[in-house]
Amino acid sequence: MLELVGAWLLRPNVVAFVILFLSGFYIMVTHHNLIKKVIGLYILQTSVIFFLVAFSAKTGATVPILLPGADPVDVGLYTNPLPHVLTLTAIVVQVATLGVSLALVSAIYRQYGSLDEDEVGKRLE
Amino acid sequence: MIQAHDSLIVLILGRGLIPVTQLFGLYVLFSGQQGPGGGFVGGVILATSMLLSLLIFGTDASQSRLAHRALHGDGVGLLLFVFVGGLCLIGGGEVLNYAALEIPGLDVAARRYLGIVLTQIGVALDVAVTGVSIVFSLSASNGDSHA
Amino acid sequence: MTFAFEIPLLVLLILTAASAMLVKDLVSSVFILGSYSFFLALVWAWLGAVDVAFVEAVVGAGLATVLFLLTLFGTNPKDTRLRRPPTPWAAIVGLPLLGLLLMYGANGLPEFGDPASPASTHVSPVYLANSLKDTLTPNVVTSVLMDYRSFDTLIETAVIFTAGVACALLLRRDQG
Known part of the structure; x- marks a missing residue:
């Protein structure tokens, strides 16, 4: 048990990811307001992106912008650029899909006059 | 439908802030190869400059003409991206293999540099227009018609 | 540490x-x-x-x-005032269990900041070593995003375009 806690201390990124993931998931599961659910979805998405980016860190490495005159390049000096690339597009796509989900919420509000999912369900019947 | 803001401080500050934001967006877009930045960030900052005029002066003000005009460019950025990819195909390479761009007087590395610049502009246009378009959609109420 | x-x-x-x-x-x-x-x-x-x-x-x-x-x-x-219904017992029991499961799996992951982790040794050294020589671009993120993996970026751009069109179709359909 104690060595498990010691293993977690070596991975603070995973601990933070789990807490953020669970809080986002909790909002999505328990709240009845549609916009609050979208807020929970946003926290959940950013927690997953945080998890990915944290794997790019290397001890003693700096940002992946090459210094001038370095030939051949010392690879250990720069962080891993690949997770950055994958998450960069994911963040922009996340905001675009956030716009679509908010558009769906406002379309539901115009049609049924409520943001509460129980109210909307009652008016659907 | 967004009304104009009624505070004089916001109106005057906005008049000065919007050109600076546009300039900064262009700088970030074209410095993306030397430092942090690039097409996605530059496009969002350009969209933000148009959104500032929408939020400060209202959707129907003459200062917001640029945002209305930008809506007509929906898809142009994506087409530019695909066009560069097609040019590589014509040059004899694979899609988006910028080394196959047929430009005389440039070696392979410079061609790839140029290809990155062109596609960054395409991405920035696409992101900027999409940002403005989503804001127009979300602020459009039932009755009125604009855009 | x-x-x-x-x-x-x-x-x-x-x-x-x-x-x-x-x-x-x-x-x-x-x-x-x-x-x-x-x-x-x-x-x-x-x-x-x-x-x-x-x-x-x-x-x-x-x-x-x-x-x-x-x-x-x-x-x-x-409509934006929040109603607070009682929390379902499935959430109270299930979410900590899910958290424990995730934390148990954390043991198999590489340590934070480990330079020899699998993600940092497979393909990314190739990008770091060749970016300046191949594309004259010091920012490796830009060169991977726009050159080495540009097909991925093309499809992401198409997704963003589609999201904008979907918003307009949802909310602006009855206007000219």
Whole structure:
């Protein structure tokens, strides 16, 4: 048990990811307001992106912008650029899909006059 | 439908802030190869400059003409991206293999540099227009018609 | 371990997320979410991901907040008041169990900042070593995004375009 806690201390990124993931998931599961659910979805998405980016860190490495005159390049000096690339597009796509989900919420509000999912369900019947 | 803001401080500050934001967006877009930045960030900052005029002066003000005009460019950025990819195909390479761009007087590395610049502009246009378009959609109420 | 200012940053991140969860008013919740995005950008800048931090600061703290607020301003204030029904017992039991499962799996992952982790030794050294020679671009993130993996970026751009069209189709269909 104690060595498990010691293993977690070596991975603070995973601990933070789990807490953020669970809080986002909790909002999505328990709240009845549609916009609050979208807020929970946003926290959940950013927690997953945080998890990915944290794997790019290397001890003693700096940002992946090459210094001038370095030939051949010392690879250990720069962080891993690949997770950055994958998450960069994911963040922009996340905001675009956030716009679509908010558009769906406002379309539901115009049609049924409520943001509460129980109210909307009652008016659907 | 967004009304104009009624505070004089916001109106005057906005008049000065919007050109600076546009300039900064262009700088970030074209410095993306030397430092942090690039097409996605530059496009969002350009969209933000148009959104500032929408939020400060209202959707129907003459200062917001640029945002209305930008809506007509929906898809142009994506087409530019695909066009560069097609040019590589014509040059004899694979899609988006910028080394196959047929430009005389440039070696392979410079061609790839140029290809990155062109596609960054395409991405920035696409992101900027999409940002403005989503804001127009979300602020459009039932009755009125604009855009 | 030298966690002088990293731990306070992570604690601030979790605190803002928790207050976005607990606050009753939706507008304040959205503003707290903006500050959460900003702390996330700080954390990423600390991790060395400057491009991602830049995008998050502009997109997450700026554009996402504007989109949330525009949606909220289109609704009646009485509809944005939160109802607090009793928490279902499945959430109380299930979520900690899910958390324990995730934390148990954390044991098999590489340590934080490990230079020899599988993600850092497979393909990324090739990009780092060849970016300046191949494309004259010192920023490796840009050269991977726009050159080595540009087909991925093309499809992402198509997704963004589709999202804009979908919004317009949902909300602007009865207008000329």
